[in-house]
Amino acid sequence: MADTASEEPPHLGPPSTSSTSTTISALSTTNYLSEEPPHLEPPSTSSNSTTISALSTTNYLHPRREPFEHGLLPIPKLIFPDATQTLSHLKSTLLAADSSNRVNPETLAGALQISIDNSRLILETLSSVLHDDSDPLVNAKTPQEIDSIGVNVFDLLVYLYIQSYKRLLPKGHKDSAAVADVWPSTSAFDGFLSALSPLQLVRSNNRRFMPSQADEEAHQLSYLQKHLGNIVSLLADCVEGEVEDSLVVSMDIFEHIGFLLYFGEKGSERTSLSQNSPFFANSDPDMPAVPVPASQVLDWLLQNVATALEHISERISSKENGPSSASDQDVTMADVSTSPAKTLTSARGPSFIEGISKSSYLKKASDLKGSSVKVVNCHESVIYILAPLRYATVYGCSDATIVLGAVGKAVRVEHCERVHLITAAKRICIANCRECVFFFGVNQQPLMVGDNHKLQVAPYNTFYLQLEEHMNQVGLDPSINRWDEPVALGVVDPHDSLSHPAGVSDVQAESATRLDPDQYTNFLIPNWLGGELEGSTKENPFTLPDAYLASQQRNHGNLEEIKQILRETSLEDSRKRELSSALHVYFKDWLYASGNIRQLYCLQVQTPLAIFVGAGVRGHLEL
Numbered sequence: 001m002a003d004t005a006s007e008e009p010p011h012l013g014p015p016s017t018s019s020t021s022t023t024i025s026a027l028s029t030t031n032y033l034s035e036e037p038p039h040l041e042p043p044s045t046s047s048n049s050t051t052i053s054a055l056s057t058t059n060y061l062h063p064r065r066e067p068f069e070h071g072l073l074p075i076p077k078l079i080f081p082d083a084t085q086t087l088s089h090l091k092s093t094l095l096a097a098d099s100s101n102r103v104n105p106e107t108l109a110g111a112l113q114i115s116i117d118n119s120r121l122i123l124e125t126l127s128s129v130l131h132d133d134s135d136p137l138v139n140a141k142t143p144q145e146i147d148s149i150g151v152n153v154f155d156l157l158v159y160l161y162i163q164s165y166k167r168l169l170p171k172g173h174k175d176s177a178a179v180a181d182v183w184p185s186t187s188a189f190d191g192f193l194s195a196l197s198p199l200q201l202v203r204s205n206n207r208r209f210m211p212s213q214a215d216e217e218a219h220q221l222s223y224l225q226k227h228l229g230n231i232v233s234l235l236a237d238c239v240e241g242e243v244e245d246s247l248v249v250s251m252d253i254f255e256h257i258g259f260l261l262y263f264g265e266k267g268s269e270r271t272s273l274s275q276n277s278p279f280f281a282n283s284d285p286d287m288p289a290v291p292v293p294a295s296q297v298l299d300w301l302l303q304n305v306a307t308a309l310e311h312i313s314e315r316i317s318s319k320e321n322g323p324s325s326a327s328d329q330d331v332t333m334a335d336v337s338t339s340p341a342k343t344l345t346s347a348r349g350p351s352f353i354e355g356i357s358k359s360s361y362l363k364k365a366s367d368l369k370g371s372s373v374k375v376v377n378c379h380e381s382v383i384y385i386l387a388p389l390r391y392a393t394v395y396g397c398s399d400a401t402i403v404l405g406a407v408g409k410a411v412r413v414e415h416c417e418r419v420h421l422i423t424a425a426k427r428i429c430i431a432n433c434r435e436c437v438f439f440f441g442v443n444q445q446p447l448m449v450g451d452n453h454k455l456q457v458a459p460y461n462t463f464y465l466q467l468e469e470h471m472n473q474v475g476l477d478p479s480i481n482r483w484d485e486p487v488a489l490g491v492v493d494p495h496d497s498l499s500h501p502a503g504v505s506d507v508q509a510e511s512a513t514r515l516d517p518d519q520y521t522n523f524l525i526p527n528w529l530g531g532e533l534e535g536s537t538k539e540n541p542f543t544l545p546d547a548y549l550a551s552q553q554r555n556h557g558n559l560e561e562i563k564q565i566l567r568e569t570s571l572e573d574s575r576k577r578e579l580s581s582a583l584h585v586y587f588k589d590w591l592y593a594s595g596n597i598r599q600l601y602c603l604q605v606q607t608p609l610a611i612f613v614g615a616g617v618r619g620h621l622e623l
Contacts, residue, residue, distance in 0.1 A: 059263050059276065060311050061304040063220035064131060067162060067259065070391060070410040070429070071129040072495045073122065074449050077114050078163040079494050084230045087157050091234065094153045102150035121487065123151050124444050126159045128410040128427055131258045141443060141477050154235055154256040161231055162260070166495050168211045168219040213349060218312045224260060225305045229298055231257070236294040248291035251280045257301070350374045350391070356381045356400075363387065365405075365470070375402060384525060388470035394421065403462065403525065408474025413438075414450075422462055422523055424476055424542070430455065430512075437515060439523070440483035441542040443476060448488040448509050458515035459483050460542040462523040465535025478541040486512050517551040 080086040093111050094103045103111075109119035123146050127137045135155075140146045211219070224231075235256060236247035254274055264270040274280040277300065279292045350372035353363065358380045363373075365387035372391040375383060382401045385392075392404050394413045404411065404423035411428040413421060416436055424441040432450040440446060441460035448455070459481060471478060488511040522540075544552065571579065 059271075060265055061221075061261055061263055061301075061308040063217060063224060064129075064258075064260055064262055065216075065220070066129040066391060066409070067159065068165060068167075068220055069393065070412055071125055071159065072163060072165065073125055074490045074492065074494055075114070075118055075122075075163075076490070076494065077112060077118075078122075078160060080160075080164070083161055083164055084234060087160060087234055090160075091153065091157055094156075098150075100150075101153045103153055103156060104147050104150040106147070108151075108156070117487070120146060121445075121447070122156075122159075124427060126151055126155065129159075130155060131262070132255075139475065141480060152256070154253060155259055157234055158231060158256060158259045161227070161234065162223075163495075164227075165220075165223055168216055212316075214312050214316050218309060218316075221305055221309055221312070225302065225309070228301050228305070231260075232294050232298045232301070237291065239291075247294035249294050249297045250291040251289045254280060254292075254297065261301070350393070352376060353378065353383065353385070356383060360384075365466075373404070378402070386464050386466065386470075386525070388473040390474065392423070392425075394419070401523075403523070405464070406467065406470035406474050406476055408476060422460070424460060424467070424471055424478075426474075426476060438483075438512070441476070441478065441481050442483055443480045445482050446486045446512070448486050448511050449490065450509055451491055452510045452512070455510070455512035456515045457483055457486060457512045458520055459544055459548055460540060461520065462525055463537050463540050464525045465537055467535070467537040468541050469535055469537070471541065479543075481542045484514055484545075517547040520548050520551055521555070522552070 090111055094107065095101065097103065097107055105116055105119040105123055108114075108122065109116045112119070120143060123137065127135075127140065127146070130138055132138075135152065136149045137146065137151055140149050232249065233247060235253050236249050237253065239246055239248050251274060254277070255272065258273050261273060262270045263273070263276045279297065279300075280289045349370065351363075351368050351370050352374050353361065354374075354376045356378040360382045361378075362384045363386070368385075368387050368389075371389055372393075373385055373387075373389055374393045374395065375385070375397060376393075376395045378397045378400050380399045382403075384403045386403070386405045388405060389407045390409045392407045392411045394402055394404075394411070394416060396415045397419050398417040399419070401420040402422070404421070404425070407423060407425035409426060411423055411425045412431070413419075413428065413433060413436070414431045416433045419433070419436045420439070421436065422439040426442070427444040427447070428438075428440065428442055429447040429449060430436075430438070430452060431448075432452065433455060434453045435455075437456045437458065438446070439458050439461045446457065460483070468478070488509040491509050566579075
């Protein structure tokens with residue numbers, strides 16, 4: 001397992017000495033400033049000592065990946081020099097402002113001295129990674145709803161704290177300066193992908209440089225191990241005792257730590273912290289449990305984090321020393337095909353689609369056991385994932401068309417080149433991509449971060465039979481499509497652990513331009529399964545803007561005109577054969593030039609294929 005200590009930010013200082021941020025009495029300032037995880041003295045009584053025990057070997061603590069993978073924002077003002085003290089003051093300010101313990105974007109913007117747009121972006125992003133789907137913010141669809149509902153102050157505090165997290169570096173990485181003069185120069189790809197473009201990466205034929213899922217989980221747990229002391233003291237309530245002030249954690253506050261951690265294992269469902277804790281497991285909702293000293297809560301959490309890290313280390317060691325099994329979450333990218341065995345899933349982890357090259361690939365809802373998908377290192381292929389999803393990640397792909405069905409939480413697209421992505425989603429973040437075209441049906445503004453170049457956005461352009469059913473399942477609203485309202489943040493991501501040239505952090509990321517309506521076309525999803533799938537969607541559920549609708553109608557009119565001319569042209573049989581032969585030659589040339597010849601080989605049913613004919617005219621020919 002990689003050593004993560006040197007890759008973490010400097011440890012934060014002690015909390016403020018004010019009454020609202022009283023430290024846990026047993027926790028010393030020295031522990032906060034050391035490189036070791038903060039530690040509290042164990043409870044004094046033997047009964048409590050036996051109660052707080054490490055978790056059994058069948059149920060381990062895990063970090064929630066969603067906040068770390070989809071929740072980090074490259075907004076400099078969210079990176080606090082002294083997060084504990086700053087957030088302690090923020091906590092006091094926000095709790096005093098509203099007795100409901102919720103805060104709206106306007107109040108948050110004033111407290112953090114950021115723009116109202118960035119404040120609303122924080123709430124939108126946080127809503128997509130919340131652990132509690134019953135929170136009303138999760139179902140807020142419009143900016144007005146978000147403003148009126150607001151966010152829970154304690155969820156916000158945890159979310160803002162983890163903005164100090166830095167992602168795990170690629171294996172073997174030294175520093176970006178060593179490769180800063182390699183393709184492409186002065187780029188957010190510097191440090192690893194500057195030396196390997198997506199096309200070069202696939203030719204390396206493996207993922208030995210990319211962190212494994214186990215490595216990333218260990219990295220996240222190590223980060224939490226260092227900072228749980230600060231987080232617990234930040235959330236805890238201050239109670240005045242007879243001798244000295246002390247911090248306690250109620251069951252309600254304890255549930256907010258579930259934003260970061262949960263219990264579960266392969267083949268089992270996630271369970272909350274309170275269900276597994278010795279403090280609140282059997283609490284009666286009508287009789288709330290007595291608050292627990294924060295020192296006991298922290299000690300129990302740290303014990304379970306340590307146990308989980310040991311378990312991960314054992315898994316990594318056994319995997320390196322023994323043969324890999326079919327249940328491993330990681331797989332090399334070599335020789336991955338459309339075989340279902342090559343798509344790896346687990347009850348708590350994402351399904352991986354890796355290394356697809358020069359082929360077409362389909363996954364429907366019944367093929368995916370989880371609710372998250374990662375498409376990694378796929379090239380020169382067409383990939384269809386026709387399913388309702390919570391999260392989706394597209395990473396390191398090139399020269400591919402990727403269709404994601406309906407994504408109810410968030411999509412992240414990173415380090416891709418010349419990819420066409422078609423998706424209906426609640427929100428999407430695009431980082432460090434080049435020459436890509438995105439066809440969106442998206443309920444929130446697309447976010448552009450990092451070193452993007454020559455990106456284009458367009459309205460959603462396809463459908464499949466179950467699309468509207470899948471959209472309803474994940475809560476997408478087809479009447480809202482903000483595809484043409486991208487928001488660009490900074491070029492430098494402060495969470496990537498890489499060094500960058502001086503002054504680059506002040507540069508705004510390149511945004512995307514609108515696709516020319518004359519270049520807009522419908523994308524036909526082949527009828528792979530014949531009558532096997534049932535659904536009611538017969539057309540694109542998102543309304544097209546006038547310019548794109550007019551272009552579509554004009555193309556259809558041109559097609560009908562050509563077909564009419566061909567029907568009315570009086571030709572001898574020999575001339576008809578010549579015309580037919582010429583059309584087939586041009587069509588064949590287009591198939592090979594565009595790479596779409598592969599799709600013909602992959603189609604499993606005999607159906608008319610929608611094709612391009614001539615200069616942008618669309619039609620149907622029966623092959």
